[in-house]
Amino acid sequence: MRISEVSVYSLSCPIEPKQVRPFYGGFRRLHKRDFVLAVVETADGAVGYAPAGASSSAMREYFEDASHDSFADLLETRIADAIIGEEIDAPGDISAAIRNLDLPTKLESEAISVFDVAYHDLWGKRVGEPVYELLADRDVQPEPLDMYASAGMYMDPEGYAEQASVIAVRGFDAYKYRPAGPPEEDIETVRRIRERVGDEMEIMIDAHTWWKLGERSYDFQQVEQLLNEIEAYDPYWIEEPVQPADYDAYERLAAATDVPLAGGESEDSPAGLKRLSETGVDYLQGDVRHHCGFTGCWELIEACADDGSITFVPHNFGTHLGLVANAHLITASPESPLLEYPVFGSDVAGMYPFPLAEDVLSTDLDIADGQLRLPDRPGLGVEVNESVIENYPHVDGPWTEFVYE
Numbered sequence: 458m459r460i461s462e463v464s465v466y467s468l469s470c471p472i473e474p475k476q477v478r479p480f481y482g483g484f485r486r487l488h489k490r491d492f493v494l495a496v497v498e499t500a501d502g503a504v505g506y507a508p509a510g511a512s513s514s515a516m517r518e519y520f521e522d523a524s525h526d527s528f529a530d531l532l533e534t535r536i537a538d539a540i541i542g543e544e545i546d547a548p549g550d551i552s553a554a555i556r557n558l559d560l561p562t563k564l565e566s567e568a569i570s571v572f573d574v575a576y577h578d579l580w581g582k583r584v585g586e587p588v589y590e591l592l593a594d595r596d597v598q599p600e601p602l603d604m605y606a607s608a609g610m611y612m613d614p615e616g617y618a619e620q621a622s623v624i625a626v627r628g629f630d631a632y633k634y635r636p637a638g639p640p641e642e643d644i645e646t647v648r649r650i651r652e653r654v655g656d657e658m659e660i661m662i663d664a665h666t667w668w669k670l671g672e673r674s675y676d677f678q679q680v681e682q683l684l685n686e687i688e689a690y691d692p693y694w695i696e697e698p699v700q701p702a703d704y705d706a707y708e709r710l711a712a713a714t715d716v717p718l719a720g721g722e723s724e725d726s727p728a729g730l731k732r733l734s735e736t737g738v739d740y741l742q743g744d745v746r747h748h749c750g751f752t753g754c755w756e757l758i759e760a761c762a763d764d765g766s767i768t769f770v771p772h773n774f775g776t777h778l779g780l781v782a783n784a785h786l787i788t789a790s791p792e793s794p795l796l797e798y799p800v801f802g803s804d805v806a807g808m809y810p811f812p813l814a815e816d817v818l819s820t821d822l823d824i825a826d827g828q829l830r831l832p833d834r835p836g837l838g839v840e841v842n843e844s845v846i847e848n849y850p851h852v853d854g855p856w857t858e859f860v861y862e
């Protein structure tokens with residue numbers, strides 16, 4: 458196929474009123490959530506879509522204004538220029554063209570992701586097959602996918618326990634939250650959650666705050682001690698308990714504890730995830746929006762299946778377009794049992810509203826009792842609602858800030 462036009466939109470969804478969430482030694486400000494949408498057209502008039510997985514840390518690292526708008530510009534100009542008009546016969550043609558530009562690794566992986574996902578959407582539409590069948594290379598009967606509810610951001614212990622019980626009533630049997638320290642409160646939080654939801658619900662702890670607390674970040678001994686104490690509450694996994702790319706710490710932790718470990722979302726590339734997978738972590742969290750799209754993540758899924766001791770569970774904390782894209786991965790892969798479902802909205806105690814997450818699709822997703830059933834239509838199988846481009850204009854600046862006291 459020949460790509461003739463690329464449009465990339467940076468959209469913003471203001472959080473009104475702005476939220477301030479205290480953590481141990483500081484607070485986090487939430488101004489808005491951003492989302493970058495790519496629309497890719499071929500010479501014969503077909504249209505493919507992709508969420509552009511720009512993380513805020515990457516924006517801070519590579520663009521002076523830390524803005525998703527700058528990332529959208531880069532995709533629409535320099536990167537699109539390398540692809541438009543070229544004959545694209547396979548995803549490898551896209552990654553080769555982008556690698557020629559010599560971008561920093563993280564930006565390169567994110568840029569490849571955008572065009573790889575759009576390519577699969579276009580290719581599936583052309584041959585009349587859903588993306589999960591292209592990936593699995595066989596007929597697939599899509600089963601309902603189990604999702605875990607991902608919420609819980611920097612609250613007091615009772616806030617998390619209350620939220621977990623609300624989420625259980627909604628039909629989810631797994632709940633992930635982000636503790637905010639100090640260590641004794643992190644223990645109290647998991648104790649209260651377990652007490653409230655009983656033994657039936659799985660609890661995942663996203664511990665990225667533990668190394669984001671500035672001078673109060675936990676050292677290795679504190680993390681090890683915390684894991685030993687948390688083990689009594691039977692967590693499903695502890696996610697990013699130490700700095701990403703500190704593979705040595707992951708290795709020592711995996712050897713020192715029986716608590717399952719998860720990580721990978723912050724890795725710059727599929728190669729980074731591969732390296733992490735060798736440390737003894739139990740769950741590998743690649744994301745089609747960040748890690749070279751379907752092609753990059755599918756290679757990781759196959760490597761996990763070959764290895765047998767590590768499970769690929771995609772990371773996903775954005776819109777329903779990203780949810781659907783990652784859902785295709787696990788529909789194609791019977792070894793991957795779970796999908797991350799971000800719970801937004803003011804109706805769930807403690808989260809922030811992000812209506813753009815759902816508005817981006819005009820297709821109503823079949824979500825019930827904590828499960829998603831993907832449509833069996835070609836490509837990504839969903840219609841994108843392009844009116845979001847007008848309805849959610851870009852707002853300058855970062856979406857969130859960490860302030861240390």
Ligand SMILES: [Mg+2]
Nearest residue numbers: 663665696722
């Ligand atoms: Mg996480």
